[in-house]
Amino acid sequence: MLTFLALTSVALLGIVPEQSQAIVIYTGWERHALVGSDIRLSCSFFSWRWTSEDVTFSWTYRPDGSRDAISIFHYTGGAAYVDNKGPFRDRLEFVGNPGRRDGSILLKNLELSDNGTFTCDAKNPPDIVGRPSSVRLLVFEKVPIQAGVITGAIIGVVLGLLVLIVVIYYLMRFLVARRVFSLSVSKHGKKKKEGSQQRQ
């Protein structure tokens, strides 16, 4: 029984990778950045095969509103080739580790015209069938305020003040009742002190 189970599991392990030999590429979905800052676009993949020596990474860029994509980065044969003619010349750096299946790039000194979609395509021969993954870059001039932050803050502060005032009001009423009591005690105490001082 046990040997039968072992044999079927080994057979399954052998069959499954043969059928689903597709490479799965992971990038972010959307990235936000400020003008003038640097941003790291990450790209990694999952493959049933061991990482081959002929692994390749390539990044393409499609500006917002344009239908054409241009190639800005390619890693092949152990060497990285960065953009030296296009919109990212001197601003692109390879910071990935192909041995660890990481094909990330670093974009420096972002401009407003860098808004667009970046697509990463990785190939791990013989595992080459897969879908490239895209990450959208949004560059802002200043950090936009999220909806409802100021609204919530104003409402919270006013309601908090209201609660504070009500609490203070009832506290004062309670304290006044107690102060009447403590005033008579202190008067009594003072008279005793004066009496003892006179005797001395």
Next chain:
Amino acid sequence: MQTCITLIDLLEKKMLLILLGVLILHVIILILLIVSTAATAWSVANSGRKDLWYKCSNSGDYHCLPSSNEDWIQAVQALMILSVLFCFFSLIAFLYQLFRLVKGGRFFFTAIFQILASVFVMCGAIIYTVMRPEDKKIYTHFGYAYVLAWVAFPLCLISGLIYIVLRKKE
């Protein structure tokens, strides 16, 4: 003897009528504030309408997008919501003080909340007037929700002043 009874009867009925009138006014103000805060008609143009929360377009397919998240529109949102809340609190305070106040006492809390609500509506309407979303391409004018806010402000103030003057009689 009979004239005394009829005089007392008249006074009681008058008191009841005044209270009922003040309560109805308060409820009307609350409804005006809620409609003004929620209705999509602060800025109106031929191609679409805007309010504190969404901007809706009339042309082609009717769709609404969340409005821009600028600082001042969030402040107006907060002030309108606060005015609705304070009007509601003053209504509750009125009903509470109606049954629990000592004879001859004034509706102090009700008046305070109502006056604060009117101040908030005034501030919100003023900020919206000054910082109105400027669309130079299309001609926009103020919608009915904006007008309701300006109508609710004096009504709310008058109601608050009535509560200051009002005294709980026997």
